[in-house]
Amino acid sequence: MHSQVIVLGGGPGGYAAAFLAADLGMKVTLVEANPHLGGTCLLRGCIPSKALLHVAKVISESREMGEWGVAFGKTKINVDRMRARKEKVIETLTNGLAQLAKQRKVQVIHARGIFVDSQTLQLEGGDPQTYQSERITFDHCIVATGSVPAMPPMFQTGSARVMDSTGALALQDIPKTLLVVGGGYIGLEMGTVYAALGTQVSVVELTSGLLPGADRDLVKPLHKRLEKLFQNIYLNTKVVGMKDAGRHVKVQMQGPEMEEAAAYDRVLVSVGRRPVSEGFGLENTRVVVNDRGFVEIDSQQRTADPHILAIGDVAGEPMLAHKASHEGKVAAEVLAGEPAAFDKMAIPAVVFTEPEIAWAGLTQEEAKLAGREVKIAQYPWQASGRAIAMGKTDGLTKWLIDPASDRVLGCGIVGSGAGELIAEAVVAIEMGCTAIDLTESIHPHPTLSETMAFAGEVYLGTATEVYRPKRTPQSK
């Protein structure tokens, strides 16, 4: 068998690359070990977690109705139906992908693909019905093997009670107690889901704050909310021992507030993800893998092997689906001979907790590290009519602005729906908008999107709802 282009991995990067390559007239084969297309994002990541977070949000909002004089009966949860509904969401999307592949005449092979050399893949396992021979040659291969949850050896207890994000999303039951190891976005999102379903959730984080790397002013409102939602948040705390004690997991921690062992029905280990760059023969090619496990690429997604490109999580951070799909499209265009390049100014990141946190472009922490002078313009949601009407005033919209040119360099938002609002910031940053471009584009009232323009007005000293002495004329 031979294919002009093989895409190895059917996640959001892989299928985007395969579909565009086919649209550009190439003969494309998509090799995916899982019986379903969609990868981590669709099968055990973004999509199922958002389905469950939707449930969590409705539950928590129904409880907030008490303040409005609306009382519902006691929440009754049928976990089997919830799981089935979540699976239905996945099924709808993955079937859609299979359909799209067929329409584009992309051949889908369900097998593990192992590099024999720079132009040959060995096919193993999966569904042998989908391939005629065990070897397939190619002109070019796009490696899109993604990443998997990191599971350090000390957590590899063999216990079913110790889960990674995939296990947590499987929603086997609703445990009475859950310890989330790692205060990153995956841990906080899954913790939010289980807490809403009635689990007593504790979080243990090694560093001094939740969501390390995110700007502290964005994390603060979330931390405040989670303190109420979760039973405990242990910061500066280390897990030093973990063992399955039959009916529960015994976890030994060391930190300022936690010195002894505690028992939890289940433990979610969410300490990061690692790229999948081993075990499938990359060493038989000229591809260079760096010491963090990422395949090295140039701005056109090309590896050191002239026949092989790489995209998505395996090709470097940030490990985000939308980054992967953009890289996939660049790779397909490069193979079509177009001068495409991945040259983005802003890759948005969203944490789908309640409130949500989102940012794009330069962050305050990065600006500080780089010693770069930026002006921060903040608009607190307490001043937003819509936020007050919805009872969602624990929000903040801020811009990082270049004081010399008034151009927006970065944006950070915390608050309900921040993940939707950040899209405007991405366009603004990519387009090189100035603060005035934002403030002089009319935003609909009353919406939370107004806070994007209002934060710009704060920078210019013209915000209606915020009093601030006018900036001196010299600073323009």
Add this chain to the structure above:
Amino acid sequence: MATQITLPNLGENIESGDVLSILVSVGDVIAVDQDLVELETDKATMPVPSPTAGTVTKLLVNEGDTLSVGAAILEMEAADSRAATSDSTASAAAPTPAAPDPPTVATPVPAQPAADIMPPAAPATTQQPAEVKPPAPAPAPLPSPTSGLDPTTSDEDVPGDGHSSTAAGPAVRRLARELGVDLRRVRPTSSDGRITDEDVQAHVRQSNEQVASATPAGVTPPGTPDSDGQGAVRRHKMSRMRQTIARNLFHSYNTIPQLTNFDDVDITELERIRKDSKHDYAESGIKLTSMPFLIKAVASALKQHPVVNASIDEEAGEIIYKEYVNIGIAVDTESGLVVPVLRDADRKNIPQLARDLASAAESVREGRFGVDDLRGGTFTISNLGAIGGTYSTPIINPPEVAILLAGRSRILPQYIDGQFQARLMMPLSITYDHRIVDGAAAARFLNEVKGYLANPGRLLLAP
């Protein structure tokens, strides 16, 4: 308050010109009489000076535009209406795409999701994937995996510094990649520093023009629209000046019955005097050639042969005799033949003529001349001596009625006093308008010129 600067009256008969180049940009602080644009008219290329001081706020013309007298060139904010801060704002507003970007921010900074950089909550072991290590350097640009692929577009090709100085949206960045344009070299036209697709296209056009003018060998391969059946050709728009030259010569050649007499003049003695004096002139930076002598000889001869210093009014049926003698000197320049006029040449002595000639030639070659410098000639001299050649048939420059061409002087044997002698002979060709200048009149006039040149003593004492 912003005022519009318009194209002033450029002199008689000039109603319009093409903008050859724009010499200022938005934000520039302009002094009175500072040149704003360079304009090419039918007659000459000339700068247009600013009538007022101020700061340029808006350009209203593009290179290549045709401007009529009175048309707006740009908007300017008068210097005195600005506060003392005008200098700082002006410099801040000026786009500075060439400014190097700080290295710390030369690449866009992607946001990182928290989990990817989160240290593990568990005891750190060496296997910890989230352990932060410095990323290895990116691989060097690779040989293209597909044939015909452009070299790697490097990250630096986008305006760096995360958009702090100039900005280009994703669509413009893509266009730049497709056209192979380094965006750092593109100058934004808008005052906010945003690079548009038009800026990129204009940049490509400009570079193409530069390439075309720098390398005449930039021919179009056969088979493209720019080739005829025989092979590659290049098409260039004729400059306004070239079009004017073509039109005038065609008109002259087709409407004037003109013929040419050839002769030689012995300038052995003249050459001796020139050599004796050239060091005196060299001290004041002037290279003394035979031209001032030739001009003086012609000017003096014209006074004695008025019909050669005249023009025709055909409608009135009259000959217009000029009481003044203005000699046009044909000068070879990069953009074509230009004929500056030395006024009242008959009333100037040779040193004056030598100086006037040197400064006129220099002005013309540097493009510093106005239309008035080219007007009012009564006779033209063209000197091929520096380039080579002997005789030619120069074409009359109307409304003049004659033109004299001097070739390169050379040693010829002359039979003098019963023997052959080696003499330096200057070849002369005079074309004249046969409607009013008869062959005999032309010969007599040329004999007069020859007489002066052969006997330089007469030239010094010429009336």
